Amino acid sequence: MSSAGDILIVATKNKGKLREFQHAFEPLGLTVKSMYDYPELPDVVEDGETFAANAFKKSKAVGDALGLPVLADDSGLCVDALDGRPGVYSARYAGEGATDSDNNLKLLGELEGLKQGEDTDQPLLSTARFVCTLSLYDPSTGQELTAEGSVDGWITSEPSGAGGFGYDPLFYLPGHEKTMAELTLTEKQGISHRGAALRALTEKLAAQGGVRP
Numbered sequence: 001m002s003s004a005g006d007i008l009i010v011a012t013k014n015k016g017k018l019r020e021f022q023h024a025f026e027p028l029g030l031t032v033k034s035m036y037d038y039p040e041l042p043d044v045v046e047d048g049e050t051f052a053a054n055a056f057k058k059s060k061a062v063g064d065a066l067g068l069p070v071l072a073d074d075s076g077l078c079v080d081a082l083d084g085r086p087g088v089y090s091a092r093y094a095g096e097g098a099t100d101s102d103n104n105l106k107l108l109g110e111l112e113g114l115k116q117g118e119d120t121d122q123p124l125l126s127t128a129r130f131v132c133t134l135s136l137y138d139p140s141t142g143q144e145l146t147a148e149g150s151v152d153g154w155i156t157s158e159p160s161g162a163g164g165f166g167y168d169p170l171f172y173l174p175g176h177e178k179t180m181a182e183l184t185l186t187e188k189q190g191i192s193h194r195g196a197a198l199r200a201l202t203e204k205l206a207a208q209g210g211v212r213p
C-alpha cells in the first residue's frame, strides 16, 4: 500500500490527534492532511459499537470519496469504575457537540458521585485505559489494515498540564508521576495508545513490504 505522493490523509477533525499524527509522520517526509483540507466531505456518522467499526467507517467513507488511501483513528477512554464508559462515546460523553472541558467535568462528576462515604482526600478515582484503533484503507484494492494500542493509568480528581487534548489532564500515569497532559508530544507518543497503535501499524506495513502508509 502506498500513499498519494508524499501526502498522508487522516480522516479526522480532531486537532489534538492531527498534531500527534503530524509529529509522527512529518519527520518521515509525509505531509499530513485532515478533514479540514476536504471541507466538502460530509461528516461520517460514528454509530459503530466498537472502536474498530468506527475507525473502518471513517477510513472507508473518506477513502472511497477521495479515491485515495486514508488513515482513520477511533479512540477513547474506558474507566473501570464506570464499567468501561465512556468508551466509544468518549467524544460526546457530555452530549453532542461537547467540548473537552464539558467531558472532563462530566467524568469527574460521575466519579465523585460514586465516592460518597469514601476517603475524599484520595485524588486517584479509578483505574482507566486509553484505547486507539487505527484503520488504513486503500480503495484501489479494498484492503484494510488495522492496529490497536492502549495505555493504562488512573483518573485523577486533580487535573494538571496544558499539553495533549481530551481527557489528558485527568489521566495520571503512576510510573511517570505526571498526567498525559504534562508530557511533551514526543513523550506522549512513546507511551500513548496512539503511539502504540502507530508502531503496530508500521510493523504490519513493514511485514507487507511497504515501509510507510
Ligand SMILES: O=P(O)(O)OP(=O)(O)OP(=O)(O)OC[C@H]1O[C@@H](n2cnc3c(O)ncnc32)[C@H](O)[C@@H]1O
Residues within 6 Å of the ligand: 011, 012, 013, 014, 017, 046, 073, 074, 075, 076, 077, 090, 091, 100, 103, 130, 164, 165, 166, 167, 168, 180, 192, 194
Ligand atoms: O472522529 P475524529 O474526527 O477523529 O475526532 P473525535 O474527537 O471525534 O475522535 P473519536 O471519535 O475517536 O473520539 C475520541 C475521543 O476520545 C478522547 N481521546 C482519544 N484519544 C485521546 C488522547 O490521546 N488524549 C485524550 N483524550 C483522547 C477525546 O475526547 C476524543 O474526542
Ligand SMILES: [Mg+2]
Residues within 6 Å of the ligand: 046, 091
Ligand atoms: Mg469522532
